[in-house]
Amino acid sequence: MTVSDESINENIIKRASAGERVAQRKLYEHFRDRTYRLVRRIVGDSDADDVTQDCFLNVFAKLQSFRFESQFSTWLHRLAVNESLQHIRSRSRRKENCRPIFDEDLGQVDGVASMENAELLETALSRIEPELRIVFELKEVDELPYSQIAEIVGIPEGTVGSRLNRARTELRDHLTQLGWES
């Protein structure tokens, strides 16, 4: 059993798996903040609420398949990442004919010059592939080791480094294009 948080033990997970609302609520309230933060960073503010709800419904539906062989938080993060990626792909299909707000050919538009660094970063993040963004966020924001990132994203540990290389290089290039002065 590898539920890392002491307050969330195997018993609570099994009770939640059996459909007990009290236990489900305890699980939700324990993990909601970090899950929400992760989802929000992947899908953005406007969809974070819905995707977080979908994610937890999915978690409760699949709890019976959790085998206590990995950390519960890692398992949950993985579901959250998958749910978020699925959402992004579905959103992309819906908006495939829509023009993005900051398109590549706009270059350094006037508004960009006055953008704060936080906005620049958000914009640059939105321009790189979701798979790269997730790995970057898990490393830079959650400060997770490569081994855990690999488990959450479902890629070999050696691939984490190469994805981070690409994410950082592409981010830096987009930021420079947007007028970031490092």
Add this chain to the structure above:
Amino acid sequence: MNCEQVRESLSTYFDGELSGVADAQHQEVRDHFASCKACATELSSFQQLRQLVVAKAKPQSSPPSWESIAARLDNVSRTALTAGSIRFDQNTTEPVASSTSLARTLTRTRRMAIGGLLTLAASALLFLSLRDSYPHRGDAVVQAEVATINLQPLLELFKTDSEKALQTLASQHPTTDVSLAKAEAEFGRPTFLQASMKRNALPGNARMVSTKLIQFPYCKCLMGACTCGPGGCNCVACFCERPDGSTYLVLEHCKSQSVTFGDLPVQLVNRGNRPLQQVEVDGTLAISWETHGERLTVIGLRGPQEIETLLASR
């Protein structure tokens, strides 16, 4: 080490993932930076990026409330119950995995409602007509999140009117009254209680008073993967009566047909190395546990003694 090799391991070096496992490589990369300004600049840009992330203001938004999650969970439970009755009608002619129009389904459901409650004779006839078109469904059915049956209403009604509770359950799923022998023939093996009776008295010195075959809506077992009989996916409900007239209900159903007790607090208890879900409502106990290829759910037990008797009988 040349620039290309260094760039490949730039992130692993920067994140401290090279040290320890490859000290020599770590040292080589570090030496390279001392002599290569381009790579050192590249590394420096990673650090600046990190500082940007750290400095980034985090928007103050909150995750959704538990109430919003609970409301959607309730919706899922209701959908499962409703879908059960819809599928009861739908399956008369349509394969389970096919998508029929909701309008047609609702129209047919309404027609059923107008026709009144199913009589036992009608349900027996219907069951016979359905039997061959209700096969083992494999996994080509709706997702697991709508597959759960909420037994909370059944348990709450059972403590005041067990017969009505059983009728309600029967009205929600294809059900037919059968003799024990017929049930076992359809089920493909002796029922749990029949096997128990041969070894021991039933809990509370009860006797079995009726047996029903029930088809729960979302059985997902593969042929041979569960205990369902040759006639298709079906479950058995045995109604038992104690000498004082009180009753309990034993449901034997597919392992993959999950059940919940809604908002009721569920305890996980170990009895004889067997983990049981146990729920109590005003002295009325319900337990549910998995055994070989099936799940047993018993509603209406009176206390630990009856649970022990039941478990010891197998």
